[in-house]
Amino acid sequence: MISSAPALITLDWGTTSLRAYLHAADGTVLDSHAAVQGIMSLDGSSFAEVLTANAGAWAHTHGKLPVLLSGMIGSRQGWVEARYVALPAGLPDLAAGLTPVPDAPPAFGPVSIVPGLLRDEDAAPDVIRGEEVEVFGALHHLGVHDGLFVLPGTHSKWVRVEAGRIVAFSTYMTGDVFAALRGHTILGRMMQADAAPSPAGFRRGVEAARGLKGPGALMARLFSARTLPLTGRMAETDSADYLSGLLIGAELNDATHGHEAFTLVANPGLTDRYATAAEILGLPHHRAPAQCGSTGQFAVARAAGLI
Amino acid sequence: MISSAPALITLDWGTTSLRAYLHAADGTVLDSHAAVQGIMSLDGSSFAEVLTANAGAWAHTHGKLPVLLSGMIGSRQGWVEARYVALPAGLPDLAAGLTPVPDAPPAFGPVSIVPGLLRDEDAAPDVIRGEEVEVFGALHHLGVHDGLFVLPGTHSKWVRVEAGRIVAFSTYMTGDVFAALRGHTILGRMMQADAAPSPAGFRRGVEAARGLKGPGALMARLFSARTLPLTGRMAETDSADYLSGLLIGAELNDATHGHEAFTLVANPGLTDRYATAAEILGLPHHRAPAQCGSTGQFAVARAAGLI
Numbered sequence: 001m002i003s004s005a006p007a008l009i010t011l012d013w014g015t016t017s018l019r020a021y022l023h024a025a026d027g028t029v030l031d032s033h034a035a036v037q038g039i040m041s042l043d044g045s046s047f048a049e050v051l052t053a054n055a056g057a058w059a060h061t062h063g064k065l066p067v068l069l070s071g072m073i074g075s076r077q078g079w080v081e082a083r084y085v086a087l088p089a090g091l092p093d094l095a096a097g098l099t100p101v102p103d104a105p106p107a108f109g110p111v112s113i114v115p116g117l118l119r120d121e122d123a124a125p126d127v128i129r130g131e132e133v134e135v136f137g138a139l140h141h142l143g144v145h146d147g148l149f150v151l152p153g154t155h156s157k158w159v160r161v162e163a164g165r166i167v168a169f170s171t172y173m174t175g176d177v178f179a180a181l182r183g184h185t186i187l188g189r190m191m192q193a194d195a196a197p198s199p200a201g202f203r204r205g206v207e208a209a210r211g212l213k214g215p216g217a218l219m220a221r222l223f224s225a226r227t228l229p230l231t232g233r234m235a236e237t238d239s240a241d242y243l244s245g246l247l248i249g250a251e252l253n254d255a256t257h258g259h260e261a262f263t264l265v266a267n268p269g270l271t272d273r274y275a276t277a278a279e280i281l282g283l284p285h286h287r288a289p290a291q292c293g294s295t296g297q298f299a300v301a302r303a304a305g306l307i
Numbered sequence: 308m309i310s311s312a313p314a315l316i317t318l319d320w321g322t323t324s325l326r327a328y329l330h331a332a333d334g335t336v337l338d339s340h341a342a343v344q345g346i347m348s349l350d351g352s353s354f355a356e357v358l359t360a361n362a363g364a365w366a367h368t369h370g371k372l373p374v375l376l377s378g379m380i381g382s383r384q385g386w387v388e389a390r391y392v393a394l395p396a397g398l399p400d401l402a403a404g405l406t407p408v409p410d411a412p413p414a415f416g417p418v419s420i421v422p423g424l425l426r427d428e429d430a431a432p433d434v435i436r437g438e439e440v441e442v443f444g445a446l447h448h449l450g451v452h453d454g455l456f457v458l459p460g461t462h463s464k465w466v467r468v469e470a471g472r473i474v475a476f477s478t479y480m481t482g483d484v485f486a487a488l489r490g491h492t493i494l495g496r497m498m499q500a501d502a503a504p505s506p507a508g509f510r511r512g513v514e515a516a517r518g519l520k521g522p523g524a525l526m527a528r529l530f531s532a533r534t535l536p537l538t539g540r541m542a543e544t545d546s547a548d549y550l551s552g553l554l555i556g557a558e559l560n561d562a563t564h565g566h567e568a569f570t571l572v573a574n575p576g577l578t579d580r581y582a583t584a585a586e587i588l589g590l591p592h593h594r595a596p597a598q599c600g601s602t603g604q605f606a607v608a609r610a611a612g613l614i
């Protein structure tokens with residue numbers, strides 16, 4: 001019988017925040033909390049100190065539990081640079097590629113970092129760190145072994161799974177591009193930071209994306225976020241969501257080839273936005289439950305024999 | 308016989324700089340100079356004061372000459388908002404649409420502003436102010452009445468001319484997008500502001516643009532400006548020019564439909580970059596001579612009966 005006693009600590013440790021979990025051996029999440037101490041926002045603390053601050057109490061109470069970290073903590077700017085695993089990659093490949101943290105605080109059991117994935121392609125290689133773990137969590141929750149998954153974010157990750165292994169993924173810089181265009185091009189001049197959300201503007205942007213023919217066409221169509229208000233065809237307060245819809249619509253059309261079904265994982269706010277865009281474009285989609293991150297981390301830890 | 312006496316002052320007055328010309332009645336440019344007093348960089352001076360500072364000496368010497376202004380000086384942020392003329396538009400249409408400046412300094416003759424052009428389209432309207440005048444100058448220099456012209460810039464303008472009239476144009480935000488991506492997304496982290504130009508990186512970017520299939524594909528391929536150096540496939544010092552090549556290549560492919568011949572007008576530095584990209588893509592192109600701006604202004608002034 002699998003115990004429900006505490007058996008594992010995991011941290012999903014990203015650029016600007018982290019989320020820590022205490023797992024039982026049967027997979028139950030016993031406790032969790034979030035902090036803003038991402039790898040780029042440590043405020044002078046060491047990685048070891050932040051780990052202790054966020055999970056030390058669990059170790060103090062329950063003894064030397066193994067710790068598994070995923071996300072940007074394994075990047076060059078993180079604690080220890082974790083390797084990249086090549087595609088295709090299943091849970092056993094992630095589990096076999098863990099990188100140990102040599103200078104972990106002694107209050108914890110072994111601390112290790114989940115590898116990232118590398119799409120090792122000459123023309124356009126791609127990398128992912130952390131989201132792949134969430135995809136394995138989604139597979140577990142949904143009871144499936146195949147599918148197309150998207151994790152919206154500053155950099156959206158589209159991940160394709162076949163027979164339980166990740167066979168391809170692709171990074172779309174949509175959120176990063178949107179923020180740069182709004183903040184640092186002429187388009188932002190008409191956009192108010194405090195404008196109310198504009199579903200009508202968003203819809204119009206998504207629909208505009210549908211008609212675009214090629215990559216250069218996007219660079220021209222961007223200007224319509226300015227010229228539509230300029231010519232009285234759209235309210236200025238619609239223009240930020242119009243731009244967002246245009247970019248997300250272009251992303252969805254490309255990643256799904258205009259028709260493929262997909263599953264939305266994580267990031268509730270952005271997921272709503274992507275779901276709305278998918279509805280406008282008539283793209284079949286559904287949502288994975290929350291907690292795919294901790295579920296995926298638990299699955300990796302078990303595959304690695306940590307519990 | 309047409310006189311070579313001073314007969315006209317023109318200013319190409321943009322957002323960040325201006326260029327002033329003294330023309331003879333026969334079209335000869337007798338004198339010219341540039342200043343950094345664009346409409347967004349007046350440093351507290353009024354438009355009238357800047358006009359006097361840059362052309363007052365000519366008026367003082369030669370009397371009350373008519374003055375013709377083109378460019379962003381006719382925008383909402385300019386001296387007087389000049390109207391937009393609808394397509395198709397020839398020189399007579401521009402000449403018939405001049406907007407007088409009511410509060411011009413008395414040392415000058417009548418001061419007027421060339422209208423902009425409006426592509427009055429519901430889905431994606433577009434506007435242009437100033438570049439259309441340069442296109443008419445290019446037509447004059449080249450002795451042609453048809454063609455596809457590009458004026459590279461922060462916002463590149465592609466202008467199609469048939470039978471001496473502008474029938475279509477399109478704005479590509481390429482330069483603006485490049486600066487925002489380099490300065491304000493993760494891509495800039497690998498780019499050094501003082502890196503030497505990288506022709507190899509630029510070529511690789513242009514070639515990458517050729518393979519892109521749709522608008523969303525660009526949002527994904529942008530990330531290769533980071534992952535190629537990250538995986539050791541490209542020097543970090545190549546990444547800025549790679550990004551530039553990717554964006555300009557996408558623009559060229561879209562605007563020419565991948566094959567159409569075009570003429571480069573103005574902006575020598577950027578024109579070199581566009582010409583190189585066109586060579587890599589095998590796109591037939593040539594360059595208009597310098598001074599298309601002043602030639603076009605003179606042509607508008609003559610069509611308007613100012614001289």
